[in-house]
Amino acid sequence: MSDIKRMADFFFEVGQLSATPRRGFSLLGTGPQNVAEHSYRTAMIGFVLARCQPEVNPFRVAWLCLIHDLPETRITDLDYLAKHYLKVDAKRALADQVADLPGGRDIAQAWAEYDQADSVEAVIAHDADLLELLVTLREQESRGQIRASDWLERTVERMQTPTAKSIAEAIIGGDPCHWWESVRPGDPTPSPEGNEAW
Secondary structure (H helix, E strand, O other): OOHHHHHHHHHHHHHHHHHOEOOHHHHHOOOOOEHHHHHHHHHHHHHHHHHOOOOOOHHHHHHHHHHOOOOHHHHOOOOHHHHHHOOOOHHHHHHHHHOOOOOHHHHHHHHHHHHHOOOHHHHHHHHHHHHHHHHHHHHHHHOOOOOHHHHHHHHHHOOOOHHHHHHHHHHHHOOOOHHHHOOEOOEOOOOOOOOOOO
16 A cells, blocks of 8 residues: 555544544533544643643643544543443554554654653643543533533542642633633723623
């Protein structure tokens, strides 16, 4: 197979992440989120989180976040309950995904770095993954999903960096709508009320 065809096939496969649901939310009985949505916001969170740490490469963190769930095109996203019963070989799935792909070795090395959490960047990427989960849970909680509240503290407990834990507190105490309620088109100064109708 030519490199060009191989790359095209890989790009189609990456697109499968947008059709792969995040399974944990089915346990809550709420809102769909796919793996591509999760990975994108995780990468943005990872970049910003890394900028809070001197001498950490934020682009590396964002890259680790983008590829951290790549094997899920082949193994799906398994919730913690399914993982109690099933054993999957994500490392093998990733190796097969990137075999003979230009840049495949770089992807495999980055995924292994994330999986083993053996760098500061990988630790921050893991915290970004948890922060993205926390943001999604808080969004669902604000829409009336009371069970989401049960998961908030457990998610924070798994975070490793002080910055992530501080951001987590702001997320838990925050209003998912505040970002747009405090901004008015053409008015660079947020309204003191923050929630007036436009």
